[in-house]
Structures are given as structure tokens and as C-alpha cells.
Amino acid sequence: MQLTDRYARRFHYLRLSITESCNFKCNYCLPDGMDCGSRRDELTLPEIERLVYAFALAGTQKVRITGGEPSLRRDLTEIIRICKDTPGIREVAITTNGYRLERDIESWHAAGLDAVNVSVDSLDTGTFQMITGDSRLPSILRGIEKALSLNLPKVKLNAVLLRGYNFGEFDQFLSYVKDHPVALRFIELMQTGDNRKYYQQQHVSGSVIQRRLEQTGWQRIQKSKTAGPAQEYAHPDFAGKLGLIMPYSKDFCADCNRLRVSSRAELFMCLFAAQHQSLRHLLQDDAPDAVIEFLQQTLHNKEAAHHLHEEFTGATRHLAMIGG
Template identity: 50%
Template sequence: MAQQFEDRFHRKFYYLRLSVTDVCNFKCTYCLPHGYRPTNKPSTFLSLPEIERVIAAFSDCGTDKIRITGGEPSMRRDLPEIIHAAANRVSEVAMTTNGYRMARDVATWREAGLTRINVSVDSLDPRQFAQITGENRFAQVMAGIDQAFAVGFEQIKVNSVLLKDLNSQDLPKFLAWIKDRPIQLRFIELMQTGEMDSLFTKHHQSGVSIRNQLMAQGWQLKARKANDGPAQVFTHPDYLGEIGLIMPYEKGFCASCNRLRISALGKLHLCLFGDQGIDLRDYLQADNQKPELIEQIQQALQSKAQGHYLHLGDSGATPHLASIGG
């Protein structure tokens, strides 16, 4: 095994978020309110052999968790092959999806080697779900969650972007939903990006208010594993489900950073809210380029900042979350 990926602040990177497309078929208000507007041809996205080379390099350097992201990753026809390639190299293969095709395809994904799945559900009210996502697909997504359990997933993570005056007051409804279901419901603070300043001002709400409510009701913070994402996870003896809070504006959020990102165009992003990314595509054209690829990543890590600058209103070069997989 090559040297573990590590930056100058001695953070080790066990977790890769791998975007396979920036295409999405939803029009979420906080991400793509006007729908997907193509800036890249599908043929320019990483090919399966290029993806396999990315995965091999990261697994050789200590990565043991890969999350497949988009856009919406199920828009790629070769998604099962991508999942299989990751499962051959790492112990945990996760995916984030809008759930649009989950009822139909989740069994195939599981057979290919998917071990964990995250589904975006921003409201449990069908009308509000349609208002936020731009798609009247609530029943379809719920059927997908049921099917995921049916094919053997023991826990499903559900992502809900916390939006003031839209779903921020719905904690009791969400808690009732997970009381007897093994769902980890994750409230994600709305994050400012280049294309949604006014929406951020109108709908941003700190997750601290949710955390205070949970702790007042007896929820307890769960210990974090080395390859876990950034969520603070809470459990309660009376609930089968869990609550996760992702609060990027909280002090010290970046201290436990353990993940790197590769975009669908083959760029290494050291931070979701960093610069334009470092192009690795030239090092993905042949299997024998792996030493040079690893060297490029290790060098880039030495310039990784200690933290983001969201608290200063600086979201870097990220125009919207779909552009590099959230």
C-alpha cells in the first residue's frame, strides 16, 4: 500500500466522494432551481476505466469508503458497473440519490455491491416536497425507500436540507416517521453557494436549534468512526431511527475532515467550498500512471486549507452543489 493520504494538519483521508455526473432530473430550490443546464457533454464525464483508476489510487492510499454522487448518479447507465468497481477495492460503498429510480433499480445496486444508501427527502408533505424539489415524486421516492429495506438494506440515511419557514418546524413529524424505522434522518444546514445568495438569506437556519430540541428530549450524541461523514449523530432508546446534524457553520467543523472529492470531469477538490479543482485527467489514461496520480494527489493535499470560509460569506468557486457532488 502507498502512503496514507494526509495533509499538513495531519488529517488522514479515508473517505472519497466520487461524482459520476453533474446531470440531475430534479430542480431543488437550494441547488438547481431552474433545472439542469448542460455545460458538459455526457461523453466528457469520467469513463468507467478512468473511474476504476481513481478508485485504485485512493484504495491504495488508505481510502476504505467511497460515496458515489452526482448530480443524480442513477442517470448513468453504467452505474452498476461503477458500484461493482468500487466494491472490489473498498469495504464501504455508499451512494446519494434523489430516489427517483430507486424502487426500480435498488436491488441491482445492492447486487453490484452497494452497502449504504442516502436518499434526499426534504419534506414528508407531498405538496411541500414538490415545491422544494420541483418534482411531484414523493410517493415514488417513498416506494424506493420501502424497496431498499425489502432488498436487504438494514439502515437508510435520509438527507433533508434544513429550510427556515419550509421544513424547519417539522421535527415532530420527522421524529414520528423514524420512531419505528431504522432510518438515520440527517438535517443538513443550508449552505451558501454562488447561485443562491437570496435563498440562503431567506431560508438559512442553524442546526443548533434542532440539536437543542433533541437534547432536551433525551437524545444522546453517538461516537464517531474514522471514516464517518461530518454528521453529529444522536440516538434515543425509544427510537429505532437516528438523527444526524450536519452544521458546516459551527466552529471546528473542518477539524475532523476526512474526505476528498473527485468531480465527474476528473478534478480533485480538496474542499466542497474551495477553488476550481486540480485536473487529474491526464493521469487517468493508463493503469501504469497510478504512481504519478498518487503523487499529484499527495502534493495537492499539502495546499489544503485548514478550513472553509463560509462564515465570511465565501463559498469558493462552487456555483451549486450538483457541480461537484455535494
């Protein structure tokens, strides 16, 4: 069985948010900190198990656990195990700000984690703190080293491009990738409901870096069917890879392969959709066929593309709502 929309796009990839809460105050996402009421109504373990099982029956092969910051959930290790033990799920990944990475990566790995994406918006301690409001960068970098020592199949770093903060650090990022077998991806800042003015001040197109890569011998890598939206590049002289996530680029949505479910069991057809439909009522008993039917029916209404170019951000106030 395959989840397919009216544009013949196939969906093999579930991005599952397990909390909206985050303990960082990134100035592009939650500059004033998290909403203290955002821990209400989070998905329970039985609901997660039923949800992932239904998605797997419908052809999903990859689950990425996101937030907010997913490691704020004390049962994260069990959630990883539930996802990994689900028949049909081949890859379990997590996106984290890294604050518990050094302490917990071994237990996550033992539970079945295949891949970790760590947000590292700067390799400079001072700049990192200005962006995130947190001083844990040394611990986060040690956590990345520990993840590499465990031989996780995929260790990735995410950096949101910000004109006034890290845009001038390209050479520093390049030096890191030369010696570390990680995939470092630059993400274009996206406009959300809460950051319009900040977006206008800080947005910079990833095409600037793309041209630089292509002019200095970096070669584009073909993506797998469960890969995310990054355009990745490799160079024979570098241990790691570089990637670009450019949501404002032409045809960005043409190969969309992922669906999102929020920590409150809302199905997001698109990160920037105006409305989201709850499927929580379908997760109260073991009825995967009802979940699959719901997904198939809802997919018929998925649009061909987002409308970010028209400054339409839908119901997404900030990226902590659904993990980007």
C-alpha cells in the same frame, strides 16, 4: 500508505461525482433545472476504475458515488461494481434523489452497494414538490422501504433545513424515525455562488434542533473514522437515528476525512475551494503511483477550514457540481 495533510488529518473517504446533471429542480440548488451541457466530459468507466484503485492504494476505504443525480448514468450499476471490487474499498455508498430507487435498488445492492443516502426534504407530498419540482415522493418512500427490506447496512435520509418550507415539520420527521431504522440527517443550507439571496431568506441553524434533541433524551453517537460530517444522535425509544450536518459550527473542518473528485476528474480539496486541479491526464493509463503522488503533493495546500463564515463560496456555483 495514508493520505495526510499538514494538519495531521487522514483521508479515508472519497466522494466521487459521476455527473453534474440532475432531473430535479430543487429551489436551493438548481431552481432553473440543469445545464444541458453538463453531461460533457464525464468520467469513463476505465478512468473511474483507475482512479478508485489509486485512492484505495493510498488508504481510501470508503467511496460515495454522488452527482448531480448519479442514477442518470446508465452505467451506475457497473460503477458500483467497479468500486466494490477494488481491493481495499470496504464500503460503497450512493447519494441519490431517489427517483430510480424503487426500480433499481435491488440491482445496486446485488452489485455491492453497502449504503444509500436519499434526499427527502419533506414528508409532505405538496411541500416536497414545492422544494424539488417533482411529485415522486410516494415512489421514493417505497424505494426506502425496499432498501430496508434488503437489509442494507446503512439507509440514510437527508433533509436540507429550509425556514419557509420544512422547518416546521420536525415532529413529522420524528414520527418517521420512531418506526423506521434509518438515519435521518438535517443539513444546514449552505451558501453557494448561485443562491446568495435564497440562503439569506431560508437559512436556519441546526443548533436549534440540536438543543431540542439534547433536551429530550437523545444521546450523541461516536463516529467511525470513515463517517461523514454528521453529528448523530440515538434515543432508546426510536428505531432510527437523527443527525445534524452544521457546516457553520465551530471546528466543523477539524476532523475532515474526505476528498472529492468531480465528474470531470477535478480534485476538490474542499467543497468551497477557489481552484480545483484536474487529474484526468493521470487516468489514461495504469499508473496509480502517479495519481498517489499527485494527491500527496496537492494535499500539502489544503487549508485548515472553509471560509463560509466570510461568505466565501469558492468556485462552487451550486451543489450539483460535486454532490455536496
